[in-house]
Amino acid sequence: MEQAIESQLLEISLGPQHPSTHGVFRMNATLDGETIVKLKPVMGYLHRNHEQIGESISYIASFPFTDRLDYFSAMSNNLGLAIAIEQLGGIPVSERGEYVRVIMAELTRLVNHTAVTGFLINDMGAFGTPLLYAFREREKILDLFEAASGSRMMCNYVRPGGVREDVPAGWLAQAKQLVDGYPRFLDEFEMLLTDNEIIRQRTQGVGVLSKELAVNASVTGPMLRATGVNYDIRKVDGYSIYPRFAFKIPLGSAGDVYDRYYVRILEMRESVKILQQALKQIPDSGPAISPKGLAIGKAPRTFRPAKGDAYGRIEAPKGELGFYLVSDGSPQPYRYHVRAPSFVNLTVLEDMCLGQKVADTIIILGSVDIVLGEVDR
Amino acid sequence: MALIGTGVLSGMGVVFKTFLETYPWGRVVLRTVGVKPTNGLVTVEYPDVKQQHAERFRYFPFLVYDQTPDNLRCVACRICEQECPPQCIHIIMEKDEQGRPVKNHGRTLPKVFDIDTSVCMSCRICVDVCPFDAIEMDNTYELSSEGRFTEMIYDKQRLLKSDEYFHSIHPEEAAVVDQRLAAKKAKAAPSAPSQPGASPAAPPPAI
């Protein structure tokens, strides 16, 4: 009975209109029964010409567009562009501004990691409960973002040299209260998910990414660290004021979906530690933006960095987010390029999915943690 | 090693606790068995109850005038038009037959000042770049309407709002703006009505 029943391969297009592709993403999958034999990611449905627009407007006007790259972590994106512009124009950052930026970036990490965990479990088929718990906590952080920047998601807050305006009075106390209460929520969240047999059954050994492939494909962020590679730009580059804080980098070993989930949970716990230290150390007064920074009221066209290029990168929640700027001395960048972590991490999707089931494809995609705004730009 | 099934049961426990937390009697039950209730219902029933927004909450810009609506701060310098990332602002300066700018209260003024709500992304760049603090962010957010090319294009008349209104919605920011304007006035007082910042004849946008 060696001769198997003759069967046809089934080609199926998951997306662009599909509930679990996190936006308008498409996977052209070829199935043998329920097993994936070929998978081709198709992207570009949300292409908005971000880089080209960035080359035709002044440096400062690109900030609102970076909010819309990875719309879950607007503050981090702002920070990445700000760091690139600071390198290009040689702008120092004010002390208080540095702290506020780090606090915002780490709060963004909390927002992103809770939400993506919720989405991951939703992709597994839960009826939204973990997702709504995640959103409940996320709303509290978004309230803080709104109080500081005026907008919940499209913050447009960080500026080269610091932040646009200082945080309002009492904000730091509120943030401290939230941060101190966060581990409690994480404990509850883990009680719901971490030991759940169904989740472990679904995720362990699924979507395994090897160390070598991850490094070769220049995968970054929690996905890389889940394979056990110790690479976190906060430690490697030590940008901003991260060297002042004591924190660890959680590493997985198997590189499967469960490790990616758990590494994110552990990263949130480390973020809470960073936040607690930052909220303790932040200077009570001082300018939020340095005198050379691009503050409110400064005419944007007067900022003309000297000829040259700069690559500013940060550890965004999704991985290495880099902005490459080339200046020709004019008010607009000559070249503006974004190294989007979601996009690069997505390139290994097929390698992870081959031989898995249709249901696994969905959660593997969920564990990559993509935001289509960033993939397609 | 944990017994198979305990993870599932503890998850169900968390969900049941949340279920009880949403009822007053459930909170009593939880307290009786020694569990501290944390989150209750978090829904804001929108049209009936409105969420309390932060003071800095921003949505859609408006033009500020002092005292009377004809005394608007905008001088039609077109910096905001040029810098607006989604390019939703359209300005034409008021000019007489010879093509010279008309002056009112010692300032040039816009004849047309349109903002397209459906394009505007409330990013606040126009406010940040305005050298005259003439445009500020509003906090009304119920702007939906059916007229895509009529009601959703806000013209100058609909955009004009008083300085008092600005003070009432963003008191902190308005105080800072007043300080800045006062400082500028003191500096500009000796030399007569010249324009600080960019010149009115700024070049048209590059694209």
Added chain:
Amino acid sequence: MPLSQVWQDLDQLFVHAKQFLLGVLPEPWRPWASMVVTIGVIAAIAPAIMMYLTWIERKLIARMQNRFGPTRVGVYGLAQPLADGLKMLIKEDIVPRGADRLLHTVAPILAVVPAMLVFVITPFGRGMIGADLNVGLLYFFAISSIGSYAIFMGGWASRSKFSMLGAMRAVAQIISYEVPGVLSVVAVIMVTGTLSLTGIVDAQADQWFVFTPWGLVGCLMFFLSGVAEVNRTPFDMPEAESELVGGFHTEYSGMKFALWYMAEFLESFAICAFTVTLFLGGWHGPNIPFGIVAVLLGMIIATGSRLPWPVRVLGAAAMAGALVLWGRQPMPSWIWFFTKTYALIFVLVWFRGTFPRLRVDQLMGLAWKFFLPLALVNIVAAGLWVLIPNPILTWVLSTTILMASAWLLVLANKPAPLARRTYVLAD
């Protein structure tokens, strides 16, 4: 029967009401009228049960997620199901191009009809059963498996790859789970020696089957297999909206879509009702002296110092009222039945609010590698229960057999959760 007698015995309220109605009619019409009344009542309550199941599910899940659920239509959103039904009726009915029109239309009807037919043999209370078949259990399994044809028909007729995948999953799943479902009931048949549902309920007057080792295992297996058969979370593979968009009903809209949902909800109600009937004592109340329980509870509530005082006063008063009520008349049997059924429905909703779904192969593995062997062992345990007269010996024997085999099966299947992981916190 005069009208005045109808109210005297709450337990037999509906039975007396029907007899009163029939009594009005002339003698030769009565058998026919009896049929018409029964069919009419079942045809009327089935959609009502389904509609309010959707409301209950939405409300409960919303509360589990810190939300309100439906609140807009009517008080507490009670009119929401009506509004939904109206919306479904006026929605456009779309049949995809190239689909098999006839089967596409027939499939949802074929799904609903068996789901409603199951209500005929459900014993809702003492004497409240549409038709007391002596092969009631067989009828239940025969009728409820028709649903798989309907699902495959719908999935095939839709001419969509997602529907087809969902339908194939559904057939595999429903057929797999019928085996442990039926085998777990064999134990009940062995002990009671009857296939009649009334007989099975009567046999549980002293002891509910769930309080025996084989009954507990059988109850869990029957309930979980039932959950899998009606495609509910965590076994909702055929629908799998995050993978297959909507599975077999991807291409359905309007009233046909509502019919699929009606079938699903009625079947889940039926699964709960039959778990109650077969293992949880049916319409029997528990054999505990409720008067004493009420007194004890009242004392605990009244003296509970951590409770606010209005709660204490009200609780004690309620318990006193319960004591008085209990002294006058026992709780009507149909109240017990519905209480237990809706408690199980709460468990179903609770599952849905908590769990993600399993994968297809894991689901099949659960059925064939765990439930099926355990069901077979359970039959042996039930056999021991019948054969050995010494109660202590049977308890010990059957408990050990079941626990040992369950544990061995877990070890033999080597599930992933057994492996522990360690994480490094690097600098």
